[in-house]
Amino acid sequence: MSILVLADLHEGQLAGATAHVIAAAQQIGGDIDVLVAGEGVQAAADAAAKLDGVSKVRVADNAVYAHQLAEPMGALLVELADGYTHVLASASTTGKNVLPRLAALKDVSQLSDVIAVDSADTFKRPIYAGNAIATVKSDDALKVITIRSTGFDAVGEGSSAPIEAVDAVVENSQSSFVKEELAASDRPELGGAKVVISGGRGMGNGENFKLLDGIADKLGAAIGASRAAVDAGFVPNDMQVGQTGKIVAPELYIAVGISGAIQHLAGMKDSKVIVAINKDDEAPIFQVADYGLVGDLFEILPELESKL
């Protein structure tokens, strides 16, 4: 077995998800190469080389891969995929954007959001917003897979794998980067945070999300939101947790003013401990909460902050 892992980047740096994908690759078994593609990504390649289990890091550092646009990234993967039995990426917006192109051009299926490895060809993945778990077996010659980070513990770092440059350069005249508005935050990344506190429509407006700040500061938490809160414009889209937003599985998840629709639960029900704060004692969120507190969030949040 020989596996190629596409590294996830965040603003040019290696994103935390990659260490989880490598853990999944280790369960499949075999040599694990990591592809770092982008512009000015030497630091990311150095970081990838330190991850345990990596045999080799391949770096494609070229302006054509800047912002990891789908067309050149897909073409690069097609060039490099020969000789590998598996190509893996995290189920991030980049992995989801790029990997299906590779699969289609290789005439193979893609397995999305894999949460467990049964064997080199059999995997588990959630379907129907996580309300069922499918075990699927792929007889394709090349297995193209996106990995849900929360399903695998990150590998450590203590290695120093060799780094080699990839010469293949593809062209792209079909798509170009215009701009990016990235949310700046000093808080931990939603996907990797040990504690997440999320607000829903019950927060009332964006200003009230400040009520979560003090608690998040004390707990070192990331702040998330329901789709209703994002749609209402309280907070930006990158904070959405759920079936179609981010999937999180922290040690502690605190849902505030969130009713608990299946689409929201899909994104957080694998959290170790769930706390729900809601004024409606019949809100479905209480059915999954380890600790439910019924009451008005505008009274509870300040008290919680002062007592933590």
Added chain:
Amino acid sequence: MKVLVAVKRVIDYNVKIRVKADHSDVDLTNVKMAMNPFCEIAVEEAVRLKEKGVATEVVAVTVGPKAAQEQLRTALALGADRAIHIETDERAESLAVAKLLAKVVEEEQPGLVVLGKQAIDTDNNQTGQMLAALSGLPQGTFASEVAVNGDKVNVTREIDGGLQTIALTLPAIVTTDLRLNEPRYAKLPDIMKAKKKPLDVKTPADYGIEVASKVSLMKVESPAERKGGVKVASVDELIDKLKNEAKVL
């Protein structure tokens, strides 16, 4: 410019599914079915482009069983001009759907193809990207804004870190995210009119495509149940439990 929209018949998003007792699949007997929510957004976007005078014709296409014609009729009621049904009773995976759509793209030569970002049954999030690759067209996935100008389209994408805007040459493939628009409801007179709009029925064989996939579904299980439902009476009790029982503080 012609706009092609791909719609999928899926379980209604409000329904909680059940796994079959023999674990072979989920049980869809007598379950309410509907158009995939992301496809509703795709239809809405196409219809708006027509209302703005950017699109001249909107063609809806689906791959699926006979009953999927209901979703095509919905698309027609919402404003699509005609529909193509590629009929199959086999479980068509994203790759097979993308291959079929690529054939339709070849035949119809649309300026823009709009798909949902994800079908809420398989949660695959692949078909648009695969279609783009097979057709050799650029893709703008997870779109929250689509602006056609001249021979280009600017697509604003919902990415993990925030928003990204890219420019694509036309023809192009776009997949919709939730905030692209808010779909309208079909009005009764439009539902009546939709019954008379043209709907072509084809088969995968007409396009020379095999629907069978090399991925087999071995087993379907319910996820681990959570034992929730415990209530605490006060903030003090909550903090105490988190510290001393759950040990997460």
